[in-house]
Amino acid sequence: MTPHDHACLPPRFPQARPSECPFDPPQDYQDWRRRDGLQRATLWNGSTAWVVTRYEDIRAVLSDPRVSADARNPGMPRLSPAGEDRTDQEPPFVRLDDPEHARQRRMLTADFTAKQAAALRPQVQRLVDEALDEMVRKGPPADLLTDFALPVPSRVIAVLLGVPYDDHPFFQSCSNKLLDMSLPAEEVRATSQAFGTYLYTLVESKAAEPGDDLLSRLLAERVETGELTRQQLVSMALLMLIAGHETTANTIALGTLALLRHPEQLALLRDTEDPAVIARAIEELLRYLSVVENVVVRVAVDDFTLAGEQIRAGDGLIISLPAGNRDTALLPDRPNALDITHNARAHLAFGFGVHQCLGQNLARTELQVAIPSLLRRLPSLALAVPFEEVSFRQQMSVYGVTRLPVTW
Amino acid sequence: MRRVVVVGASAAGLATAAALRQQGFGGLITMIGDEPHLPYDRPPLSKQVLTGQWDAERLLLRPESDLKAMNLDLRLGVSATAVDRTARTVTLAHGGTVPYDALVIATGVRPRLLPGGHGRPGVHVLRTREDALALRDRLGDGRRLVIIGGGFLGTEVAAAARQRGADVTIVESGAEPLARIIGRAAGRFITGIHRDRGVRILTGLKAETFDTADGAVTGVRLDDGRTLPADDVLVATGSVPNTDWLRGSGLDIDDGLLCDAHGRCAPGIHAAGDVARWFNPLFGRAIRVEHRTSASEQGIAVARDLLTPATPQPAAPVPYFWTDQYEVKVQSHGYLPGHEESAVLDGDLAEGRALIGYRRGRHLTGVLAIGMPAKDVRPWRAAVARRTEWAAVTSAPTPAR
Numbered sequence: 001m002t003p004h005d006h007a008c009l010p011p012r013f014p015q016a017r018p019s020e021c022p023f024d025p026p027q028d029y030q031d032w033r034r035r036d037g038l039q040r041a042t043l044w045n046g047s048t049a050w051v052v053t054r055y056e057d058i059r060a061v062l063s064d065p066r067v068s069a070d071a072r073n074p075g076m077p078r079l080s081p082a083g084e085d086r087t088d089q090e091p092p093f094v095r096l097d098d099p100e101h102a103r104q105r106r107m108l109t110a111d112f113t114a115k116q117a118a119a120l121r122p123q124v125q126r127l128v129d130e131a132l133d134e135m136v137r138k139g140p141p142a143d144l145l146t147d148f149a150l151p152v153p154s155r156v157i158a159v160l161l162g163v164p165y166d167d168h169p170f171f172q173s174c175s176n177k178l179l180d181m182s183l184p185a186e187e188v189r190a191t192s193q194a195f196g197t198y199l200y201t202l203v204e205s206k207a208a209e210p211g212d213d214l215l216s217r218l219l220a221e222r223v224e225t226g227e228l229t230r231q232q233l234v235s236m237a238l239l240m241l242i243a244g245h246e247t248t249a250n251t252i253a254l255g256t257l258a259l260l261r262h263p264e265q266l267a268l269l270r271d272t273e274d275p276a277v278i279a280r281a282i283e284e285l286l287r288y289l290s291v292v293e294n295v296v297v298r299v300a301v302d303d304f305t306l307a308g309e310q311i312r313a314g315d316g317l318i319i320s321l322p323a324g325n326r327d328t329a330l331l332p333d334r335p336n337a338l339d340i341t342h343n344a345r346a347h348l349a350f351g352f353g354v355h356q357c358l359g360q361n362l363a364r365t366e367l368q369v370a371i372p373s374l375l376r377r378l379p380s381l382a383l384a385v386p387f388e389e390v391s392f393r394q395q396m397s398v399y400g401v402t403r404l405p406v407t408w
Numbered sequence: 409m410r411r412v413v414v415v416g417a418s419a420a421g422l423a424t425a426a427a428l429r430q431q432g433f434g435g436l437i438t439m440i441g442d443e444p445h446l447p448y449d450r451p452p453l454s455k456q457v458l459t460g461q462w463d464a465e466r467l468l469l470r471p472e473s474d475l476k477a478m479n480l481d482l483r484l485g486v487s488a489t490a491v492d493r494t495a496r497t498v499t500l501a502h503g504g505t506v507p508y509d510a511l512v513i514a515t516g517v518r519p520r521l522l523p524g525g526h527g528r529p530g531v532h533v534l535r536t537r538e539d540a541l542a543l544r545d546r547l548g549d550g551r552r553l554v555i556i557g558g559g560f561l562g563t564e565v566a567a568a569a570r571q572r573g574a575d576v577t578i579v580e581s582g583a584e585p586l587a588r589i590i591g592r593a594a595g596r597f598i599t600g601i602h603r604d605r606g607v608r609i610l611t612g613l614k615a616e617t618f619d620t621a622d623g624a625v626t627g628v629r630l631d632d633g634r635t636l637p638a639d640d641v642l643v644a645t646g647s648v649p650n651t652d653w654l655r656g657s658g659l660d661i662d663d664g665l666l667c668d669a670h671g672r673c674a675p676g677i678h679a680a681g682d683v684a685r686w687f688n689p690l691f692g693r694a695i696r697v698e699h700r701t702s703a704s705e706q707g708i709a710v711a712r713d714l715l716t717p718a719t720p721q722p723a724a725p726v727p728y729f730w731t732d733q734y735e736v737k738v739q740s741h742g743y744l745p746g747h748e749e750s751a752v753l754d755g756d757l758a759e760g761r762a763l764i765g766y767r768r769g770r771h772l773t774g775v776l777a778i779g780m781p782a783k784d785v786r787p788w789r790a791a792v793a794r795r796t797e798w799a800a801v802t803s804a805p806t807p808a809r
Contacts, residue, residue, distance in 0.1 A: 221781075
């Protein structure tokens, strides 16, 4: 039985990436993008929403003032049971509209500029080298995800925020659960509450013992001045801590796997010292992998037309970044191929519009340092299991591998 | 230890409970608070709440569902009336008792009152959410507010009330507002800021009685015979630790509950926050600090001490507070009351940007920063923590970073 047997029921969302080509978006999404009009899909709870898959449509929706990101809007698509509204608190700023979104985001922009990210490069390099040293010391085989891909961005964001890295088993496990769409709402809620208590206690301790870190500064310069409430700071911290390591970690692991499947491109990246070539390769990996797959949702707050369809106020819109990144409108030449010489800079992996990823400069620096350093340090890097045995994250907000056994 | 009872459901009490849970304590935590509200933050009461910028909902320290998830036995709107240290129980106002293995006292302070007048319409104090909302609703264009007491609370309220267009007079018994704590030069500077914004400041004067008509306040009579007409009067003459309920408990009470450097005041009993007077090795004496940051810090330290009593962590915290006086941010690290000397170590008060150091004995014991960014002030905190010699800071003003 195919999804289309239910003549009246739109196909479901989300769908799994094809097992024969686990780097590609789900086949249905690719079909929807090629078809005219806009697809409707059915969510886990039986509600329906529009799925936006075309590059230009995605850019249009994400920059349209008639579209809201406010999680409290009842029309907002809920991609999983845990996507439930927390009615007793304000959502983190990424799930709010301007002007409040912009107001909170502005408090952070100075810390995430390209200049700041460049200034962090030596520190990122040191953390990458340390993680590689440790992995090499333990010897092959290794799980590239937990031995390298996760520790590097976790350490970076922990240092930036002022979160003790020793707590990483706790915050990584919390992050993982919060992004797991298969968990019952109760478990996700309990996790978010435990995470909230952790961060509340951490923020409170920063008041008395301020460090040279972002949370200490936000507390002193924003909370104490009344610009942010304590709850807003806790939500902000939670958001930055999760977004700061899950996405980058999965891109490092999945990107390494993709390169191992394309040895000639791996060699090209490994053997270059040219920062422009490296930067271009990382943009292409970001585009090709698009790990942020079940995250970006919006709701129309006014009627408008999109791709010839009438969108009504209250309609939910799901943005498929992986599908949009395979559009010929972005890349006329072989958009479904990984080619690190592609010019993919205009990709959507970080989203688009005012909510575009705040940490993108930092992510770029981490990826530009981590992946080439890994390839150079371990030129004989190889999968320790057949490719068919690599298991991929299913029903997660952020795509990736569950583990990546490698040897060298 | 199976049951921890925390008396007080504000910043220090909640920090204790949150840190206990965070550090894995799975036993019962009973938190008793005499206010009917979920734990809320007080510093914004005299700032964003009075100006109308925030509604009271924004004060909550934790969302209700997250508090539920902490699995607290939360008793709100109930006051504790006694502690029986032999039976290890706390008595509640309605008569019940709650047994404890460990007791944490975080009952805070209450405003010091002036005899006569309290309870009359128009006479205010400011400690609770209700106090702030009541005063907020009375402020407005041309409304006459007399503030008795030019301390931090009085001056903060003056700033907020001016923003609301009220006609504000501060009556201060000392030579300058805040001078007792921050010294005369800094006090004069703060006075200047307020005068520039139209606040009338009367110094060296005491309020004697309230004038009333039909039960409501109409003015304040001063000890020089003058009468200040008023629609509202705020009494901000300091606070009193809430230790009355511990009378007869045998606990060591002297301007707060006397505690060692870990917040222990008796076997099985800790205290934290405004009500507690902790020994601080940095200053060589017990100090009671009514700062928001100390409440969290002490709560977290108490939780740690409860869970790992065998390995007490030496604590010599540097107290920190801030106050907003209009657009001027004032921050302080260290302990200023009782200082013997003060001097401008950086910047210039005349330019509205200055760092003032305070000496007691031979050491730098505190700093006050006016109009300086937090990052420029932080190195001075370290200088206080290091017990830097006064002679060293006065000869080479910028601390090593």
